[in-house]
Structures are given as structure tokens and as C-alpha cells.
Amino acid sequence: MMDVAITGIGLHQFGRFESATVTDMGVTAVKAALADAGTPQFQAAFCATVYSGVAAGHKVLGALGLTGVPIVNVEAGCASGGAALMLAAHAIASGQYDTVLVFGMEKMPRGIIRSSFFEPWREQGGLAVTPAYFALRAQRVMRESGITKEHLARVVVKNRANGAQNPNAMYQSATTAEEVLASRIVCEPLHLHMLCSPNEGAAAVVLQRAAGNVGAVRIAAAALRSHLPGSVLGEATPMSGIDDTDITPPSTLAADDAYAQAGIGPEDLDVVECQDTDAARELLGYEELRLCERGGSAALLESGATERGGRLPVNPSGGLLAKGEPLGASALGQVVELTQQLRGTAGPRQVDGARVALAHTVGRGANAAVVVLAR
């Protein structure tokens, strides 16, 4: 167990905010987190963002008169916040710093995500369509794990019901399987309501050496991994590959690292926030994070275990399906939610008695981050 505590959390709501700049949103989250921590001096800051441009973190702290410390801007796709948190937590654990600020923010372009990850010819050729890759992966995991469209709809219904209790979610209304299945098909088998919305928002946490912070939520593990070569449908999105079944995916690599760091196994978890960019991604996550055996995600969902009130609630915040996905902020948004869960301050979303929690993000790179919190 690392000797690192989360002493402050802050959030700017996820959604669409025409009048707010990405810097404005970062400032809101950072001020809230620092106030929550009792306004400590921090020796370094790590800022997660993908689309905010040069020195985005410097602009946020510059707006607050808090520069002078090292500020490191971190890009790791959808896992950017997890990467920033990993750097910060291990910097404290190694003795480099006592107090570190970690924040992330994003203002995503509308529509299908355009990424400089793809060369222009791939865009022109129709080979750079993010939801189409999600659809191919969904089709494979549905085939391999006996998942139906009804299962995908149930994931959306579960997460949107949770999001209806979250004042910081983009969509704060419940939905039904009928509504989900009636929404237009973006890329078969994925309907519009099975895909998260790229959006805007910010999140921040203050990390401090745990000594002197008795009772605080602690970071038990913070792991980041990239992909192994050869997988044709991984988040690395090559143009060809040789196998998909015998290559350990980056989410499993990161989860196994995190379980080893924390000295726990998946059976010890009380609550999970996982990457639900699309509904099938959440079910694949159950398997990759070893919440169930391979092929067992549909059965785990059907058992009700991952509902709020179940044995292992997944995405009690509403997940990305309800909150939307501001890339740099999403992983830290999970950590804010889980810190509230472990503090017992999650209100109507509270998972009773939660003491061990896991946050998972995975995306372009490939990058996969897994953070374990404990109290």
C-alpha cells in the first residue's frame, strides 16, 4: 500500500458550457479541490488533457497565481487523468514531494472525435472512425461472450439510472431499454444511446503523504500500461494484426499491476468505476479487470451484481454514458466519485460500507490506467 492520501477533491460539472473556457473549468475544479484539502502548499502539479493545447495546466494555475512549482502536462488519451495520478502518487511515494495537485480538463469538439492519431489518408479513406472501431469490438465481445443488444441496453439503463442521482452528470434522466434500442444506429450493433458523448468538464484531486492524514482515503495502487503488439482491434488501432485472444489487453496488464501494488484481488473490491465509452466496453471491462471470468460478463450483469445495491456496483456515478467523456477529466472524475463513496458522502449514490474501490480508464494509445483506493 502506498503512503499517499487523497485530501481534496473538486469537480466542474461534465456537460456543454458555451460560456466557459477550458481554463475556466480547470480553475473551478482546482479551487474546489484545494479548498477541500484545506488550502495546502503543493510542490508540483500534473495536468491531464488531450485537446487543450500548449501548456494548458500552466494557464489554469497561472489564472490562480499558483505557478512556480513544476507543472507537467500529461496526455494519455482517455486514460490521461489516470496517467497524471500515477505520476503524482508515485512521486509522493518515492519521497520526491509531500503534496501534489492533480487536475484534468477538456473541451471536446462536437461530433465524431477527430484525432491527430490518424494520418489524413486514413480519415479520407473512412478508416479513422472511432465509433466504427467500438462497433467492431462490440461485435466480437458479443460473439465471444454471448452478449445481446438487450444486455447492451441494460448497461445503459443501469448507468443512466445512476446518473439521474448525480448533479454533475450531463444526462440526469433515467432511460428504458426500449428507448435505448429505439435510438438510431450509429454503427451496428451500437445505437446512439449506447455511446457516450464527448463533452466538457474538469476534475481535480490533492494528494498528500498519508502520515498525518489518518482516516483519509488512500491510494492503494496507481498503474498505467500500454498495449502489447499484435492486437488488431485494441485501442492502438493498427491497420492489421495477428491475434486478439492470446494477447493480454492493456486493461488487464494495468489491473494486474494495480492488484499486485495494492496486495488485493478483484474479490476484495466494493465498488468500481470503469470505462464505458460504449455499453459493450463496460462488459468487456468486467472481463479484462477480472471482475468475472472470461466470457462471464453477461451473466455478471444479469445477476444484478453491478447495479447500485448489488454485490459490486459498477459506475455508480452514471459512468461516461451518463456523465459524458471530457477526456482529460474523466479518470479524475472517477477518482472524485470513488473518494466520495469511500468517505461515505455520495448521497443518493452511496454504496453502503464501501472501503475498497477501483477506477479504470482505457483509450487511444493504447493507454490503460487502473487506480485502487482504500479506506
Place this chain on the structure above:
Amino acid sequence: MSRMGTLRRPLAEGLFRERPDGSIVLLGGFSPTSGRTHFPRLAACPYTGADDVEEVELPAEGTLWGWTAVTARPPGYDGELPFGFGVVELTDGLRVITRLTVADPAALEFGQPMRLVADTLQTDDDGTAVVTYAFAPSDGASGTRG
């Protein structure tokens, strides 16, 4: 397909070679030291970093491994909608991400035999046809569409 008097350019150099009869062949990279093939061809083997990559012609036949259809216009794409998109497992085992000539997902099935075809993506303002690679059902008549 008529090409007489028509300007044509490939989507990108090095993806495929066009034969005089209008058919195409995909160009991959093969590293003798790693024994691995990849596509498109890179300067070094993406499995080992070996710099002994040779150009290799890939099989034109395979089976369908995954598919969908893109129904909304993605950024940077000016071709027709909807369009098919998927993964074909070539007869040598390499799985290639590709455009498909069939845009109706219900018309395709796992393991279906597929073959390589040239497909016209769009026509530029000066009349130049932009040609890409695609896969079509082997038993279909879609041939060298466009």
C-alpha cells in the same frame, strides 16, 4: 469500370499496387528475422523493431472476421454514406482493417469468403478518382466497382 481518359490516384502511396487490368494487390511488410507480416508496410517491423522489412504482396482472399457500417459522416471523409467497414482475415492469417463494399450489416456473416477489390472513394474537383482498397463478398458481383 472505365478508366480511359480518367485521372486516378491511390488513397495513399504504398498501400497497394494497381495492375494493368485494374485489379489491385495489397502491399505488406515482412521481416525475415521476426517472421511476421504487417500492413501497411512500415520502415521497421512493428513486432520487433527489426529494420529488415521487405515488401510483400498479401493474399487477395480471406474470410470476414468483423464488420459494421458507418452511417454518419466522419471528419475528413467525402465518400458515400453509409459505407461498410470491417476486418478480413487473409488466407495467411493476417487480419486487415478495411473498407467493405457491402454497407448493409445484415447482408454479411462471420467467416464469409471475401476478396480484394479496388473501390473509388470520391472524385476530386479536377476529376481525379481517388482509389482505395476494399473487400467484397467472393460470391458477389461487385467486382471492381467504380
